Amino acid sequence: RRVLxxxxxxxxxxxxxxxxxxxxxxxxxxxxLAAIAPALSGIGGYTAAVFAVAAFAQLPVGAALDRIGxxxxxxxxxxxxxxxxxxxxGAAGWPALPAALAAVTLMFAGIPISGWLVARHVPxxxxxRAFAFEYVxxxxxxxxxVPAMAALHGLGFGFTWQYLIxxxxxxMVALAGxxxxxxxxxxxxxxxxxxx
Numbered sequence: 001r002r003v004l005x006x007x008x009x010x011x012x013x014x015x016x017x018x019x020x021x022x023x024x025x026x027x028x029x030x031x032x033l034a035a036i037a038p039a040l041s042g043i044g045g046y047t048a049a050v051f052a053v054a055a056f057a058q059l060p061v062g063a064a065l066d067r068i069g070x071x072x073x074x075x076x077x078x079x080x081x082x083x084x085x086x087x088x089x090g091a092a093g094w095p096a097l098p099a100a101l102a103a104v105t106l107m108f109a110g111i112p113i114s115g116w117l118v119a120r121h122v123p124x125x126x127x128x129r130a131f132a133f134e135y136v137x138x139x140x141x142x143x144x145x146v147p148a149m150a151a152l153h154g155l156g157f158g159f160t161w162q163y164l165i166x167x168x169x170x171x172m173v174a175l176a177g178x179x180x181x182x183x184x185x186x187x188x189x190x191x192x193x194x195x196x
């Protein structure tokens with residue numbers, strides 16, 4: 001139950017982060033990279049490059065989950081994502097590109113974790129329902145992100161404030177990861193008794 005609660009909380013907050021960044025990054029680049037890429041095609045090219053490179057982050061994380069476990073990866077990746085999003089909140093010009101690449105890479109790196117947790121810790125009879133709840137929360141969050149970001153932008157809360165809110169959401173996923181059970185340590189072998 002605790003793992004399922006963590007997965008659902010992570011789905012909600014990581015859904016906010018993923019969809020918030022995915023929807024707003026082209027507009028952020030339009031505002032922050034105007035001196036570098038004044039044409040719309042340049043903005044689209046930078047955005048596509050960031051997403052194309054970042055998508056590969058899922059591969060090493062998927063391989064590491066069986067070796068390291070979900071708890072340390074969830075905490076580490078989402079703490080780093082929170083820091084990268086906070087950095088991106090204030091970045092403009094050329095520094096915005098590596099900050100965006102770091103944030104989006106970490107965002108993609110977190111995708112395999114919740115599925116691994118469900119497959120590893122949720123009983124088989126509940127797995128289908130767990131995945132369904134996870135997707136409902138993640139997609140529900142994505143539906144709320146678009147009008148929320150538009151409303152904040154209209155009220156004068158630009159991307160600096162919006163990305164700080166997304167950084168806080170990523171930090172919430174890391175905090176949820178602290179509630180995951182620690183991996184069991186293998187028992188230490190007892191020393192052989194001394195002869196004589």
